[in-house]
Amino acid sequence: MIDINTILSGNRLALSRLLTQIENDTPEGRAALNDLFPHTGNAHLIGVTGAPGTGKSSLVNRLAYFYRHSLQGQEAKRVAVVAVDPSSPFTGGAVLGDRVRMKDLAGDAGVFIRSMASRGSLGGLATATAGMVQAFDAAGFEIILIETVGAGQAEVDIARLAHTTLVVEAPGLGDDIQAIKAGILEIADILVINKADRPGVENTERALKGMLNLAHPVQRVFQHHGQFMDVEPAVLTESAPMWLPPIQKTVATEGSGITELGSEIERHRLHLQSSGDWERRERARLETELHQLLQSTLVSRWQAGVSENQYQQVFKQLADRQISPRQAVKELLNGGFPK
Numbered sequence: 001m002i003d004i005n006t007i008l009s010g011n012r013l014a015l016s017r018l019l020t021q022i023e024n025d026t027p028e029g030r031a032a033l034n035d036l037f038p039h040t041g042n043a044h045l046i047g048v049t050g051a052p053g054t055g056k057s058s059l060v061n062r063l064a065y066f067y068r069h070s071l072q073g074q075e076a077k078r079v080a081v082v083a084v085d086p087s088s089p090f091t092g093g094a095v096l097g098d099r100v101r102m103k104d105l106a107g108d109a110g111v112f113i114r115s116m117a118s119r120g121s122l123g124g125l126a127t128a129t130a131g132m133v134q135a136f137d138a139a140g141f142e143i144i145l146i147e148t149v150g151a152g153q154a155e156v157d158i159a160r161l162a163h164t165t166l167v168v169e170a171p172g173l174g175d176d177i178q179a180i181k182a183g184i185l186e187i188a189d190i191l192v193i194n195k196a197d198r199p200g201v202e203n204t205e206r207a208l209k210g211m212l213n214l215a216h217p218v219q220r221v222f223q224h225h226g227q228f229m230d231v232e233p234a235v236l237t238e239s240a241p242m243w244l245p246p247i248q249k250t251v252a253t254e255g256s257g258i259t260e261l262g263s264e265i266e267r268h269r270l271h272l273q274s275s276g277d278w279e280r281r282e283r284a285r286l287e288t289e290l291h292q293l294l295q296s297t298l299v300s301r302w303q304a305g306v307s308e309n310q311y312q313q314v315f316k317q318l319a320d321r322q323i324s325p326r327q328a329v330k331e332l333l334n335g336g337f338p339k
Contacts, residue, residue, distance in 0.1 A: 001028065001031075002014070002017070002018055002021065002028055002029075002031070002032040004032055004035045004036055004138075007032070007036060007135065007138060007139050008036075008039060008138060008139065008140070010139055010140050012109075012112065015112070015135065015136075015139050018032055018135055019114055019132055019135060022128050022131040022132055022135060023116055023128045023132070025127075025128065029131070032135075033131055033134055033135070036134060036135060036138035037134065037138075039137075039138040040134050040137040040138050041137065041282065042137060042142070043080075043133075043136065043137040043141055043142055043143065043144045044142065044143055044144070044163055044164070044269055045133060045144050045146060045161060045162045045163045045164070046063070046143065046144065046145050046146065046162060046163070046164045046165075046166065046265060047146045047148065047158035047159070047161060047162030047164070047165040047166065048060055048063075048145060048146065048147045048148065048166045048168060049147075049148040049158045049165065049166070049167055049168070049187075050166075050167055050168030050169060050170075050192075051168075051169075051170075051173060053170065053173055054168040054169060054170040054173065054194055054195070055168065055170060055194040055195055055252050055253070056147050056148075056168050056194075057083065057147060058194075058252035058253055059166075059168060059192065059194055059250065059252040060081055060083070060145050060147050061105065061252070062250075062252045062255055062258045063145060063258065063261070063262065063265075064079045064081055064105055064111055064143075064145060065105065065255075065258075066258050066259065066261075066262045067079050067143050067262070068105075068108060068110055068111060070258075070259060070262070071262075076110060077110075077142040077143045078110050078111075078140060078141045078142050078143070079110065079111050079112075079141060079142075079143045079144075079145065080111075080112045080113075080114070080136035080139075080141035080143070080144045080145070081105075081111070081112070081113040081114065081144075081145045081147065082114055082116065082129060082132055082133060082136070082144065082145070082146045082147070083113065083114070083115045083116070083147045084115075084116055084117075084129060084146075084147065084148055084149050112136065112141065114132060116128065116129070116132065127292075127296075129146065129161065130161060130289050133146065133161065146158060146161065146162060158187070159187035160284065160285055160288045161285060163269070163272060163278065163281055164189045164190065164265055164268050164269065164272075165187050165188060165189045165190075166188070166189070166190050166191075166192050166261075166265075167185065167187065167188035167190075167191055167192065168192045168194050169191065169192070169193050169194070169204055169208065170193065170194050170195040170198070170204075171193065171195065171196070171198045171199065171200035171201045171203065171204045172195075172198050172199070172200050185208075185211065188245045189243065189245055189268050190245055190246055190248060190261070190264050190265065190268060191208055191212075191245050191246070191247045191248070192247075192248050192249075192250055192261060193205055193208070193247060193248070193249045193250070194250050194251070194252055195251065195252075196249035196250060196251050196256070196257065197251050197254075197256075201249065205247060205249070208247055209247065212244065212245060212247075243268065243271050243275075243277075246264050248260055248261045248264055302332075302333070306332060310332075311332065314328050314331045314332055315328070317331075
């Protein structure tokens with residue numbers, strides 16, 4: 001049994017063990033998350049996504065260092081980093097090597113870095129990512145940086161989890177049309193052009209600026225129960241105008257532009273709170289998590305009620321083209337006995 005008081009007090013060893021329980025989806029981990037949930041909701045969740053090779057890990061390293069050492073007139077923030085690595089579709093293994101690029105944070109007790117494998121999940125995040133974020137939130141980490149797999153345009157799950165989403169681009173990784181494709185551009189709260197010391201940065205910036213008005217909606221849209229669900233936009237006032245994603249150029253390996261990026265992140269946090277979008281995003285995030293848990297729980301209950309023999313009987317009919325996939329589903333939901 002996990003003592004949640006040790007988690008709330010910030011005990012790193014207890015937190016490490018809890019994170020393992022959460023990733024393995026054990027009964028102890030689920031029970032601890034239930035007890036910790038009332039203590040969550042205080043951290044600023046910052047998602048970092050983008051194509052492979054744009055320098056996301058180096059950027060996260062510099063941002064964490066910024067929150068620990070570069071806040072003028074403010075106390076250093078406690079920072080947690082959740083870095084999701086892709087799992088091999090053949091071996092199931094993952095390198096979990098993001099910490100190699102985060103050596104600047106080594107030995108800092110105010111930083112906790114946790115790498116995790118995607119374990120086949122699509123959308124750039126692992127199934128257990130939300131649970132880990134809740135554990136860090138309850139443990140008192142004020143900033144939680146979530147680095148996604150880097151799967152490309154379909155990697156939009158981070159927008160359902162984070163308060164502020166950074167989409168990282170880099171010059172030289174494709175033509176201008178690559179930056180224009182809107183599957184990932186629409187989720188950006190802040191666009192970051194990393195490796196801005198490379199040739200072609202002006203073309204990348206021009207392409208992004210040209211598409212912002214077309215690609216970024218006023219409302220955030222999520223899928224819920226298979227239907228598109230709006231997060232209603234705030235009433236626009238002079239004190240809380242519509243948020244237009246800024247473009248910030250950085251060179252993460254040198255630390256260039258990180259202070260300005262930190263200022264933009266803070267400006268977005270203040271906008272969310274003044275406009276009421278913070279609460280709306282929290283509600284949308286919790287509703288999405290509830291839907292995912294409902295799906296997984298219902299599937300588990302169904303699997304417990306249908307034997308392997310019943311399943312194989314129905315599947316044989318499907319493989320022999322005697323019934324369609326939809327008919328097979330109907331049979332399995334009715335107890336798995338083919339008629």
